[in-house]
Amino acid sequence: MPLDLDRYRIAPGVPVRLGERATDDDGGLTEDEAEDQLDDNIDRARDLQEALYAEREQSVLFVFQAMDAGGKDSTTESVFGPMNPQGVRVASFKAPTEEELRHDFLWRVHKKAPEKGMIRVFNRSHYEDVLIVRVHGWAEADVIERRYEHIRNFEALLADAGTRVVKVMLNISKDYQLERFRRRLRRPDKHWKFNPGDLDERKLWDDYMDAFEVAIEQTSTEDAPWYVVPAETRWYRDLVVSEILLDTLESIDPQYPEPDFDPDEYPPDSIS
């Protein structure tokens, strides 16, 4: 029974109120049920991925954005880890390098756009340039305003070249983040994931929510939709994201290409 993804997809032009959206949900499923469905989704997505790879006409770009501890890394691992690694590439975007800053903000992400046949996952993305940059006022308001338009134009360019762009915000509450930070500090094997600077960003939580709302409203389009996924129950989060992946691959319907030889001329038993 497929999930109703419309609950999480942001229709174009519709205001987004993150405070009214679930951060914790289980879809009425048990963990076992969800894991069975996840396995099933991944099997079907793998088959479609093979067709996508063979077809070499289309591609998929999956963008993850979230607050710290939102689960970008672990969702990527759960959903895209089981795919054929030859057809999936992950790009993580950190603070821009000096060279990157000497170009427009889309320069570094355009280089990583997926080639035909591939699935590309962005762990953070060009959206940082309208999220953290907006929250900290690192660019003027009118510059940020133009960026929404540049992002829409850029994603339309990709869409015209056969790339299906899907953007996922992993939605967590401020309390949940605190719980995850505390867990990281309690467990020495998780200390590497903690950065004292994360606590400064946490103080700007409300500003981040505002920035997310505007960014999602301004850039959720028919061709490049945003999904806001409740991310606190990790097995349900993974299930929803796998469902989005499957739905995306089904909607672009990749087809194995016709062979460029006539199979009738090569009866299998006749070749040697």
Added chain:
Amino acid sequence: MPLDLDRYRIAPGVPVRLGERATDDDGGLTEDEAEDQLDDNIDRARDLQEALYAEREQSVLFVFQAMDAGGKDSTTESVFGPMNPQGVRVASFKAPTEEELRHDFLWRVHKKAPEKGMIRVFNRSHYEDVLIVRVHGWAEADVIERRYEHIRNFEALLADAGTRVVKVMLNISKDYQLERFRRRLRRPDKHWKFNPGDLDERKLWDDYMDAFEVAIEQTSTEDAPWYVVPAETRWYRDLVVSEILLDTLESIDPQYPEPDFDPDEYPPDSIS
């Protein structure tokens, strides 16, 4: 006495009739006068280029398009050769590679966008995707139509990031091209420049003129203007292009940055 560049600049939204535009012009100058002015322009452009390089806030993208034998290579050499090579990079775009074809048509050119402080020269460009591709019908009409918009959006993105985009069509007549082809065939040292396939393209001359007219009309904007330069008198062509370069650099007015130390604290005679 500066040239009147408005004669060659294509104002936004104005229809272009290449047949009514000069291919041969000397601006009423002698060759000696033109060469003096060229030297003067290059000296001034070099000074501005140094400021651009020191400032590291803006950049220039100079796009050359022309029919075969239009003089893209030799204009690049005459005008950009005397610049400081550390601040100028030329990118030539040939038939796209297989990897390039697996991405949108702007992917390969975006990678070559100039970083702040630099002048980038494109010898051919993304405009091939609405010129040769249109003439040969290698893409559907509606795909080409969308490309004009993608080009405008892309060049606006660069403009917003501080890149001044200038596009130059080196305009020659069909008779002049024939003369140049014959010269290439008569001189063994020029044979390497001749390609029998060029004669096939030559047969499509009128289609190319149509494609140029539409492309220029659709993409000449305030921020990224087109110039149609008469290119048969080579010394005048070089002078006009040097004037466009100088005008471009003057309009963006690069400034040497403030030193990040206080010069008063370092009297030159006191250091050791």
